[in-house]
Amino acid sequence: MSTSTDPPSRGGRPAPFIFGIVGLVVAVLILGTGAFMWLSQGGTASLIGGPFTLQDGNGRQISDRDFRGKYMLVYFGYTFCPDVCPTTLNEVADALDHLGAKADRLQPIFITVDPKRDTPAVIKQYVASFSPRLLGLTGTEEQVAKAAKEYRVYYAEHRTGSGPNDYTMDHSSVLYLMGPDGKFIAPIRADEDGTQMAADLGRLMS
Amino acid sequence: MSRLSVRLLCSVLVVMPAIALAQQNGMRVENAWSRAAMQGRTGVVYLTIVDDGAADRLTSIATPVAAKAELHESFTENGVAKMRAVGALPVAQGNKVTLAPGGYHIMLMNLKQPLRQGDAFPVTLNFEKAGQVTATVTVQKAGGSMPMGHDATGGMNMQGMPMHGRDTPSSRP
Numbered sequence: 001m002s003t004s005t006d007p008p009s010r011g012g013r014p015a016p017f018i019f020g021i022v023g024l025v026v027a028v029l030i031l032g033t034g035a036f037m038w039l040s041q042g043g044t045a046s047l048i049g050g051p052f053t054l055q056d057g058n059g060r061q062i063s064d065r066d067f068r069g070k071y072m073l074v075y076f077g078y079t080f081c082p083d084v085c086p087t088t089l090n091e092v093a094d095a096l097d098h099l100g101a102k103a104d105r106l107q108p109i110f111i112t113v114d115p116k117r118d119t120p121a122v123i124k125q126y127v128a129s130f131s132p133r134l135l136g137l138t139g140t141e142e143q144v145a146k147a148a149k150e151y152r153v154y155y156a157e158h159r160t161g162s163g164p165n166d167y168t169m170d171h172s173s174v175l176y177l178m179g180p181d182g183k184f185i186a187p188i189r190a191d192e193d194g195t196q197m198a199a200d201l202g203r204l205m206s
Numbered sequence: 207m208s209r210l211s212v213r214l215l216c217s218v219l220v221v222m223p224a225i226a227l228a229q230q231n232g233m234r235v236e237n238a239w240s241r242a243a244m245q246g247r248t249g250v251v252y253l254t255i256v257d258d259g260a261a262d263r264l265t266s267i268a269t270p271v272a273a274k275a276e277l278h279e280s281f282t283e284n285g286v287a288k289m290r291a292v293g294a295l296p297v298a299q300g301n302k303v304t305l306a307p308g309g310y311h312i313m314l315m316n317l318k319q320p321l322r323q324g325d326a327f328p329v330t331l332n333f334e335k336a337g338q339v340t341a342t343v344t345v346q347k348a349g350g351s352m353p354m355g356h357d358a359t360g361g362m363n364m365q366g367m368p369m370h371g372r373d374t375p376s377s378r379p
Contacts, residue, residue, distance in 0.1 A: 077287075079247065080247060080248050081248070081287075081289070082241075082243070082248040082249055082250035082311070082313050082314070083250055083278070083280045083289065083307060083308065083311050083313070084280050084282075084287045084289070084307075084308065085287075086241055086250075086348055086349035087307045087308060087349055087351070088349075089348075089349050090347075090348065090349025090350060090351070091349075093349070122244075125244060126244070129242060129244075129347075129348035129349075130348055130349055154286055158288070158289075158290075160291060165315075165316070168288075168289045170286050170287065170288045170289075171286065171287055172285050172286050172287075173282060173285065173286065173287035174285055190287075191282075191308060
């Protein structure tokens with residue numbers, strides 16, 4: 001009955017209708033291609049990592065670009081952490097020993113989320129106690145906040161008393177493997193033992 | 207005395223503190239160990255409490271090497287590592303509680319001296335009923351894992367199980 005809904009432009013005005021279809025097809029193609037490209041780059045994974053400028057143990061400015069051509073294994077933590085961070089860093093040191101020649105193409109990086117207490121001198125001494133290969137980075141609170149944001153790392157102070165040192169840090173505890181082009185490859189569990197970690201790294205590094 | 211037996215005696219004397227058992231009213235503290243750490247920073251003590259006496263609670267800890275020693279617990283929540291003070295640790299009768307990396311530990315705050323691998327220092331645990339139990343803590347390397355003691359059940363390495371079915375570690379906690 002509802003003939004009133006018949007297209008009124010049957011012979012007279014085909015243009016808008018066809019433009020609509022063509023427009024829709026084009027839109028689907030563009031969106032589809034975009035989604036495909038995004039997914040093929042690892043979807044949300046490609047959002048992990050990005051540019052940072054920090055300071056090494058000698059107070060020198062270091063940026064992510066300084067590591068192009070090398071894999072980076074990035075971990076965020078803090079030196080006042082007695083339990084979780086030392087465990088992870090020791091396993092990283094162990095993994096490097098197990099990794100053989102590939103270890104030369106991997107730069108493990110420890111970035112503090114507690115720059116107030118982790119000065120360049122402190123972080124230098126701290127990382128040296130685990131492995132001479134491990135690089136410790138700190139920076140201004142803004143520099144650290146930016147690096148953490150690029151890596152989607154959460155951190156927050158947890159007060160334990162009223163003194164200036166009476167706090168611990170809650171922080172994301174995951175290792176990030178970044179490729180020689182600086183792009184994210186995969187997360188590595190921070191609670192793995194060195195042997196397992198080396199096996200994972202060996203498989204993920206070409 | 208032959209040179210060999212002098213050596214043997216020496217090594218026994220060196221090993222003694224590591225295997226020394228602290229005991230009081232049926233409460234034993236075994237395998238106390240720590241990790242190398244810097245003066246003025248934080249340190250850690252791990253150990254095993256064995257309660258052969260009545261049900262009890264660990265209420266406080268003291269050591270001459272740190273300004274303060276507290277029982278803490280590390281845990282990971284949605285991929286975020288956290289550490290919180292624990293008021294008191296209940297120990298059930300006939301039970302054994304192991305403080306190990308990634309869980310319960312004694313956190314040493316403001317170390318009065320650096321802890322170097324091979325060092326030994328005392329730690330005193332105060333229990334509600336059993337009273338004070340003092341153990342000798344041996345220092346491992348920074349980030350070191352539980353030393354292989356005489357107590358085989360203290361082993362914590364469970365990585366021997368097959369992991370082949372596991373994906374890339376995107377299944378992180």
